[in-house]
Amino acid sequence: MLVGLCGKTNVGKTTFFNALTLANAKIAPHPFTTIKPNEGIGFVRVKCACKEYGVNCTPRTGFCLKGERFVPVKVMDVAGLVRGAHEGRGLGNKFLDDLRRSDVNILVIDASGLTDSEGNPCQQGLYNPLEDIKIVMDEFSFWVNSILKEKWRRIIGKLIQEPTSKIDKILFQELSGLGLKKEKIKKAIDESRLTDKKPQLWSGNDLLKLSRKLVEHGKPFIIAANKSDVSQSEDNIKKIIKKGFNVVPTSSEAELALKRASSKGIIEYIPGDPDFKVLKGKLPENLLKALKTIKRTVLDKWGSTGVQKCVDKAVFEVLNxxxxxxxxxxxxxxxxxxxxxxxxxxxxxxxxxxxxxxxxxxxxxxxxxxxxxxxxxxxxxxxxxxxxxxxxxxxxxxxxx
Ligand SMILES: Nc1nc2c(ncn2[C@@H]2O[C@H](COP(=O)(O)OP(=O)(O)OP(=O)(O)O)[C@@H](O)[C@H]2O)c(=O)[nH]1
Ligand SMILES: [Mg+2]
CATH class of the missing domain: 3.10.20.30 (Beta-grasp domain)
Structure with a gap:
């Protein structure tokens, strides 16, 4: 099981990754900080059976906190992208290649709208964060489309050589590197209304439509509307939810801070919880202030930092x-x-x-x-x-x- 983190550059993917894995991968307030993918172990949260049976569990992997079991899953954070990545802009399409292995992706966006399409800071109102979703879906689709176009003559050749073979079977073989399931390819063909059209007659437009559907069905996504702690995010998140996207508001920065404070024994915090408890009596003023801000701007407002919820949903709801x-x-x-x-x-x-x-x-x-x-x-x-x-x-x- 591999959960991929993808998205425009400078939206908080690596912060999200560090929050999940407690790694120390480099985070910075500018585009293209991550170049090589970071891989680590994160966890999904499951109600453990130990509480129900009144026993103390002894997990072989992962851990259990007060009856909440944390089960390991692999997580990968890849380089960020900008428009034109499939043609080599920004850090190019290497990240798309990396994501071939992921079973499910968390598409991280900057919900505050304070970074533009290139990941640079911008003023409020000048950039619509919905674009962050479109950029990723477009770039993924264009990339799949370029692979499809490259292989198309060969695919048609195979179809002619083996007239009894079905196009979905040939596509499954030829696109095996993308890790798409056969039934998803069939669904994509159906939804592109190509089932009854001879593949020899599929146009360039048909292939692009199919590529979009292959991305939509082949690589399931959930959206992390990140930077939910920033006041400008609230309205944007409401708009994204209204559009019908499967979205979880997240503050990866808050989750990382809480996890780090918890690992130092400063607070008691169960990832995904709506609150934490301060354990050390006297905390430095700035730390206390930071914790209070997290409580007010994230936990009380959104019910949790959303990071744990997002991974749980990705695995249990999106990936089923x-x-x-x-x-x-x-x-x-x-x-x-x-x-x-x-x-x-x-x-x-x-x-x-x-x-x-x-x-x-x-x-x-x-x-x-x-x-x-x-x-x-x-x-x-x-x-x-x-x-x-x-x-x-x-x-x-x-x-x-
Ligand atoms: N306010 C706020 N800032 C965040 C949050 N998550 C990340 N950031 C900030 O956003 C900036 C970019 O964070 P990164 O984690 O490096 O972003 P990235 O998407 O991995 O960026 P690239 O690897 O460069 O594409 C840093 O300044 C982070 O501190 C968040 O939840 N809230
Ligand atoms: Mg990064």
């Missing part, structure tokens, strides 16, 4: 994944080493009990007998489709559990 707790001992919720609720698996919706067994161990899938839902206290078969937060025990033949 769910989290499950496999255990080997249904009474104690432990594995064979006695670790309590040691693992949380992130799997796509529709994953069956037997497929989960395969993710745990290939042996377990091959010798799968049945599964047991701990909460519901009932046996289920191989085809049982997992639900979010299932606690599940898998029983296999030959004594392997």
């Amino acid at each position: 994944y769910l989290a499950v707790f496999p255990v080997e001992d249904e009474k104690h919720l432990t594995d064979h080493e006695g670790k309590t609720l040691p693992d949380v698996y992130l799997v796509p919706k529709g994953t069956t009990a037997k497929q989960l067994a395969g993710q745990i161990h290939t042996d377990l899938q091959e010798t799968f007998l049945f599964a047991y839902l701990v909460r519901e206290k009932r046996k289920v078969g191989a085809d049982y489709q997992l639900k979010h937060r299932d606690i599940i025990k898998i029983t296999a033949a030959r004594g392997r559990k």
Whole structure:
């Protein structure tokens, strides 16, 4: 699972990345600070089963804070872009190449509207942050379009050579580097109204339309309306929501400050929470002031910094994944080493009990007998489709559990 962070330059992608991973990647108030992608481990937040069962969990990876489980996911922050990136402007299209690997992308925008299309500071009202979304979607689409155009003769050639082959299958093979799923390609063709038109007759315009749809469906996005702490952001965020975009207001700067203060033991803060608690009695005046500002301009206003919410939504809503707790001992919720609720698996919706067994161990899938839902206290078969937060025990033949 790889979550990509993309967007116009100077909008706060790296700040968002640092806030998620507590890395120290370079942040600066000017365009094109990030050149090479930063990769690290962030977390999605899941209500842990430990609280419900009154046990202390011992996570093998990630951690649990007061019954909130933080499950690792890979995060990648790439170079920022400007208009014309697909033709090499700014830092060019290398970032598009990097994003080929991501499963879901968080498109970070500067909701304050105080940076222009080139990422330079500008006065309020001169730039509409909705453009930040359009720039990214356009550049992605133009890039896919250029790949499609480059390969088009070959694609048509294949279609002529193998008349029984379908265009979606050939596109799937030829565009394999983009990491698009076959059904998404089919959907893109349908929505471009090209299903009944012979590919040999598709025009340049048709290909561009298809490229846009491939981007829309192939690489799912959620928008982080960043810099929500800046007063100018509020109206812009309302406008973006009104347009129907899937958007989460975020302040990556506030999240980073809270995480750092928490790691130093200054405050108690659970990422995603609407509040924090000051732990150290006497804080320097400037620190206290900064924390109060975060409380007033971000937490009280938006309900949280939004950073955690955005990643959770990207994984659980946009990508449609769910989290499950496999255990080997249904009474104690432990594995064979006695670790309590040691693992949380992130799997796509529709994953069956037997497929989960395969993710745990290939042996377990091959010798799968049945599964047991701990909460519901009932046996289920191989085809049982997992639900979010299932606690599940898998029983296999030959004594392997
Ligand atoms: N007010 C405010 N400023 C932010 C926020 N997030 C980032 N910034 C500031 O925005 C500027 C750019 O931040 P970066 O994280 O370097 O942005 P980027 O998108 O990675 O930029 P490039 O790598 O240059 O494309 C820095 O001055 C940050 O401090 C935020 O949530 N609120
Ligand atoms: Mg950066």
